[in-house]
Amino acid sequence: MSSTNKKWFSLNLNSKHKQGSSSCGCGKTSGGCNSHKEPNTELSEEEFFDAAVDASIGEERHKDGFDQVFDVKMSRRSAFKKLTASLLIGAGAVNTSCSFLAGDESKEKAQIDWEEQFKGNYKLMNNDEKKATVDRLVRSYQLRTGKTISMSSTNAEDDVLFGYAFNISKCQGYMDCVNACVEENNQDRNSQMQYIRIHEMEDGKGFNFNEADDNYYHEVPAEGHFYMGTQCFHCDNPPCVDVCPVQATWREDDGLVVIDYDWCVGCRYCMAACPYDGRRFNWSKPEVPESEINKNQHYLGNRLRKKGVMEKCTFCVQRSRAGKNPACVEACPTGARIFGNLLDPNSTIRWVLENKKVFRLKEDLGTEPKFWYFMD
Amino acid sequence: MRRLKVFKRLVIDSLDVITHGSKKYHLWMALLTLIMLIGMYCYSIQIEQGLSVTGMTDRVSWGLYISNFTFLVGVAAAAVMLVMPTYVLKDIDFKQAVLIGEGLAVAALIMCLAFVVADMGGPSVLWHMIPGIGVFNFPNSMLTWDVIVLNGYLFLNITIPFYILFRHYQGKKSKKSVYVPGAILSVFWAVAIHLVTAFLYQGLQARPFWNNALLGPRFLASAFAAGPALIIIVLAIIRTYTAFKIEDKTLKKIAMVVTVAAQINLIMLISELFKEFYAPTHHSESAYYLFFGLEGKTALLPWIWTAISMNVLATIILTFHKLRNNFKVLFFACFLLFVAIWIEKGFGLIVPGFIPGPYGKIAEYTPTGIEIGVTIGIWAMGAFVFTILARTAIKIETGELRYKKDK
Amino acid sequence: MNKCIIYKISIILCVVLCFSSCKHHDEEYHSVTDKIKAESKDYHGTSISSEAYIDHINTIEVTENDITFLIPERKGEIKSYSCTECHSKPLTQMQNEDLKKAHWDIKLSHADKMTMNCVTCHNGNDMDFLQSLTGDQIDFNASHLLCSQCHQKQFNDWTGGAHGKRIESWAPPRASMTCVNCHNPHTPGFESKWPERYNTQKINERK
Numbered sequence: 001m002s003s004t005n006k007k008w009f010s011l012n013l014n015s016k017h018k019q020g021s022s023s024c025g026c027g028k029t030s031g032g033c034n035s036h037k038e039p040n041t042e043l044s045e046e047e048f049f050d051a052a053v054d055a056s057i058g059e060e061r062h063k064d065g066f067d068q069v070f071d072v073k074m075s076r077r078s079a080f081k082k083l084t085a086s087l088l089i090g091a092g093a094v095n096t097s098c099s100f101l102a103g104d105e106s107k108e109k110a111q112i113d114w115e116e117q118f119k120g121n122y123k124l125m126n127n128d129e130k131k132a133t134v135d136r137l138v139r140s141y142q143l144r145t146g147k148t149i150s151m152s153s154t155n156a157e158d159d160v161l162f163g164y165a166f167n168i169s170k171c172q173g174y175m176d177c178v179n180a181c182v183e184e185n186n187q188d189r190n191s192q193m194q195y196i197r198i199h200e201m202e203d204g205k206g207f208n209f210n211e212a213d214d215n216y217y218h219e220v221p222a223e224g225h226f227y228m229g230t231q232c233f234h235c236d237n238p239p240c241v242d243v244c245p246v247q248a249t250w251r252e253d254d255g256l257v258v259i260d261y262d263w264c265v266g267c268r269y270c271m272a273a274c275p276y277d278g279r280r281f282n283w284s285k286p287e288v289p290e291s292e293i294n295k296n297q298h299y300l301g302n303r304l305r306k307k308g309v310m311e312k313c314t315f316c317v318q319r320s321r322a323g324k325n326p327a328c329v330e331a332c333p334t335g336a337r338i339f340g341n342l343l344d345p346n347s348t349i350r351w352v353l354e355n356k357k358v359f360r361l362k363e364d365l366g367t368e369p370k371f372w373y374f375m376d
Numbered sequence: 377m378r379r380l381k382v383f384k385r386l387v388i389d390s391l392d393v394i395t396h397g398s399k400k401y402h403l404w405m406a407l408l409t410l411i412m413l414i415g416m417y418c419y420s421i422q423i424e425q426g427l428s429v430t431g432m433t434d435r436v437s438w439g440l441y442i443s444n445f446t447f448l449v450g451v452a453a454a455a456v457m458l459v460m461p462t463y464v465l466k467d468i469d470f471k472q473a474v475l476i477g478e479g480l481a482v483a484a485l486i487m488c489l490a491f492v493v494a495d496m497g498g499p500s501v502l503w504h505m506i507p508g509i510g511v512f513n514f515p516n517s518m519l520t521w522d523v524i525v526l527n528g529y530l531f532l533n534i535t536i537p538f539y540i541l542f543r544h545y546q547g548k549k550s551k552k553s554v555y556v557p558g559a560i561l562s563v564f565w566a567v568a569i570h571l572v573t574a575f576l577y578q579g580l581q582a583r584p585f586w587n588n589a590l591l592g593p594r595f596l597a598s599a600f601a602a603g604p605a606l607i608i609i610v611l612a613i614i615r616t617y618t619a620f621k622i623e624d625k626t627l628k629k630i631a632m633v634v635t636v637a638a639q640i641n642l643i644m645l646i647s648e649l650f651k652e653f654y655a656p657t658h659h660s661e662s663a664y665y666l667f668f669g670l671e672g673k674t675a676l677l678p679w680i681w682t683a684i685s686m687n688v689l690a691t692i693i694l695t696f697h698k699l700r701n702n703f704k705v706l707f708f709a710c711f712l713l714f715v716a717i718w719i720e721k722g723f724g725l726i727v728p729g730f731i732p733g734p735y736g737k738i739a740e741y742t743p744t745g746i747e748i749g750v751t752i753g754i755w756a757m758g759a760f761v762f763t764i765l766a767r768t769a770i771k772i773e774t775g776e777l778r779y780k781k782d783k
Numbered sequence: 784m785n786k787c788i789i790y791k792i793s794i795i796l797c798v799v800l801c802f803s804s805c806k807h808h809d810e811e812y813h814s815v816t817d818k819i820k821a822e823s824k825d826y827h828g829t830s831i832s833s834e835a836y837i838d839h840i841n842t843i844e845v846t847e848n849d850i851t852f853l854i855p856e857r858k859g860e861i862k863s864y865s866c867t868e869c870h871s872k873p874l875t876q877m878q879n880e881d882l883k884k885a886h887w888d889i890k891l892s893h894a895d896k897m898t899m900n901c902v903t904c905h906n907g908n909d910m911d912f913l914q915s916l917t918g919d920q921i922d923f924n925a926s927h928l929l930c931s932q933c934h935q936k937q938f939n940d941w942t943g944g945a946h947g948k949r950i951e952s953w954a955p956p957r958a959s960m961t962c963v964n965c966h967n968p969h970t971p972g973f974e975s976k977w978p979e980r981y982n983t984q985k986i987n988e989r990k
Binding site: 170 | 814815816818819822823826827828829830831832833835836850936937940943944945946947948949951952953954955957959960965973975976977978979980981982983984985986
């Protein structure tokens with residue numbers, strides 16, 4: 001398979017590793033993950049990281065992480081914020097940062113923790129603040145594990161509105177999408193969190209979710225059944241966003257409904273408000289084995305979460321904003337999943353909306369999901 | 377300057393009152409402290425391991441904590457039942473009861489806030505919710521409305537009785553022009569806290585069980601039944617154990633309030649049941665689960681039927697003057713009503729909202745020991761706070777506690 | 784009594800003000816489809832491009848049903864193209880000779896025997912090209928034209944983008960997989976298999 005640089009022409013796409021060496025099993029570009037054992041022809045690990053850092057922080061890259069952390073300018077408002085908040089709950093962080101035994105690294109770690117604890121809401125940050133927090137998180141991960149991740153803070157692009165279409169006559173229930181999603185988005189392995197559910201429906205009973213099985217394990221496609229996938233539908237009028245008391249979740253300009261994991265207080269009101277079961281909560285500390293961590297991350301996307309916060313499908317913001325298809329779309333062997341820019345009149349998603357008989361779930365609720373279903 | 381001095385004296389005096397008492401009193405406080413400590417230990421486990429130690433899951437994402445929160449908002453709102461006639465309609469009968477009622481409201485509100493905090497996934501970042509420092513999603517989020525009205529109500533219910541007690545402590549009369557506007561405001565406010573809390577659930581199109589127009593009014597009716605019922609029981613206890621005089625007339629008046637509210641509540645329940653079961657739709661499934669169980673899952677059945685029968689029995693007892701005027705029967709009915717509404721407005725309301733899930737999946741909810749521990753701990757805290765408040769208030773009102781210039 | 788009324792009115796006013804100022808802000812459309820229609824009127828294109836993700840493959844541009852897009856080049860992928868390097872003579876003559884057998888493992892499971900056999904698509908006399916039902920030459924790079932003879936519906940969906948897959952990127956320029964990238968033309972159906980994942984936690988949850 002690795003004879004040329006054009007690879008995915010494997011005829012049998014059912015097996016997921018045949019996509020070729022330009023993308024590895026997890027669907028990332030070369031060097032994006034660590035699964036390439038042989039020396040890569042294009043970019044080494046460091047070069048890749050440099051390039052990624054270059055792209056994300058530009059001229060600031062010549063300062064090291066330490067400088068970046070300490071050079072953060074403090075406005076009066078943020079200073080006040082930090083001061084007040086620190087009075088409320090900072091004892092733990094103070095403890096560590098004041099320890100005489102602490103070395104430079106642990107001091108830096110404590111400094112980062114401190115600033116992370118009292119930073120503002122990502123939604124209201126300007127680009128510099130976004131970069132600063134992303135750099136802190138990257139540095140923090142480096143200090144803790146010795147490994148380097150790349151994290152982006154790419155904003156929504158003008159003239160882009162993401163939309164999704166799901167072909168219920170094509171889906172065969174293989175669940176490759178679920179697998180790809182879990183690997184791409186660093187979801188908790190212990191609780192087996194999944195953003196996507198595939199419902200196995202019986203023919204002739206309509207969309208009977210009550211009787212559908214979303215956790216089948218038998219050879220698929222099963223006789224007399226069809227399959228319907230659900231995930232976050234990125235509603236244009238999202239009830240979850242309205243109810244959040246702290247604006248920790250919001251709709252970005254490109255239509256993605258995202259969460260600032262660090263701002264979320266974990267009240268789960270959004271979960272109660274979502275009619276589509278699109279949201280997941282970290283009931284305990286999420287754990288992903290170090291070797292399985294997807295290191296190509298976005299602040300609003302697949303970066304590592306903590307316990308007690310909400311998370312959900314982001315249409316793989318780390319991929320989609322870079323121009324790639326979400327992991328589920330890429331992994332689907334049957335082409336049942338179609339993703340694209342709703343504002344581009346020539347996009348495939350627009351063609352589907354204009355030419356196929358599309359429908360959405362629970363349209364009567366007025367949530368305006370940007371996730372359509374259609375049949376051949 | 378003088379006021380500060382008096383205030384200092386009041387704090388010292390009340391501390392003295394709180395820490396001294398009969399053996400029974402000390403035993404009571406020690407018991408509450410023990411339960412609170414157990415609750416704190418349970419909460420520390422929850423902090424350590426996350427909310428996975430509770431019975432809540434992605435399917436049923438609110439449980440015992442939010443149920444109790446919802447119920448206690450109603451109890452807090454009930455203080456208004458006493459405030460309104462006393463301050464506004466100048467009905468003298470309620471005067472002694474009103475301070476107790478407001479103390480109860482304060483305790484209930486503190487419990488409400490404690491339950492909300494216990495339910496949070498990230499209590500360490502709760503400052504995100506403080507207006508000005510954090511980001512307050514007002515007016516979009518009903519939860520922010522709730523934060524405002526609850527804290528506002530807490531403020532009102534602390535300041536008004538404090539003003540009155542503070543004046544009485546100095547042996548002065550409290551000025552009507554100062555506290556009456558506040559009292560009138562608190563009347564509207566009490567309705568607001570309960571209505572806003574109902575809107576919290578009512579506004580979710582995702583949960584048809586909650587998304588009905590009757591939810592708010594029914595909240596009010598049940599609150600005005602359960603709250604004063606609790607007040608009657610508390611007054612009875614206070615009457616027995618302290619020198620505080622509460623006339624039979626007062627209790628009877630409050631019982632009247634309870635009766636009317638319980639009757640209205642029952643009518644609304646019938647209306648709700650009719651709607652759900654006469655022409656059942658897809659949206660009636662939660663009600664079916666609650667009352668009859670779905671697909672063999674019947675965890676709530678014993679609870680809700682106990683609640684309904686207690687509710688009906690209590691309402692019948694209260695409706696008959698003869699029975700109501702017999703205090704032993706009255707207290708029994710009030711107890712029944714209180715428990716019934718605690719079940720019905722607690723997990724009888726919250727849990728079925730999540731069952732079946734948005735895609736019809738049924739996963740039942742059973743609270744874990746830790747969750748129950750935290751809950752009982754918070755109830756003990758409420759009782760503790762109330763005992764302190766009531767004890768001080770009673771001592772001032774009975775004239776035992778007075779400011780002495782030079783001691 | 785007057786005081787009471789003033790309080791009431793002021794509270795009602797407050798509530799009305801709050802509600803009228805919330806929610807319905809900035810662009811308000813009746814539905815998301817209206818929004819798409821309105822906002823895509825002055826669509827200028829984006830800076831996001833698929834080029835980075837497709838430049839490592841050879842693509843060719845096709846225009847079908849007035850839609851132009853890229854598909855992967857095919858001939859370079861066939862192991863021993865061109866076919867005439869072996870198939871120097873017409874098939875009938877080669878089958879007679881005592882040569883080593885090739886393609887012996889290919890089993891045709893595409894429609895039934897009455898409808899299709901090898902020569903429905905391959906031209907025994909000129910193996911470098913496919914042939915249409917009427918005997919016209921079809922280039923291996925344009926194999927979709929061969930499929931479209933019967934599968935018109937799928938073909939139309941594919942040109943629009945409802946059938947098949949995009950290559951890695953959603954962004955323009957559009958590069959889509961062609962029929963044979965997913966379907967083996969000799970056995971075009973998808974096999975059944977076991978799901979990739981089974982969630983044991985959900986079982987516990989629902990007991």
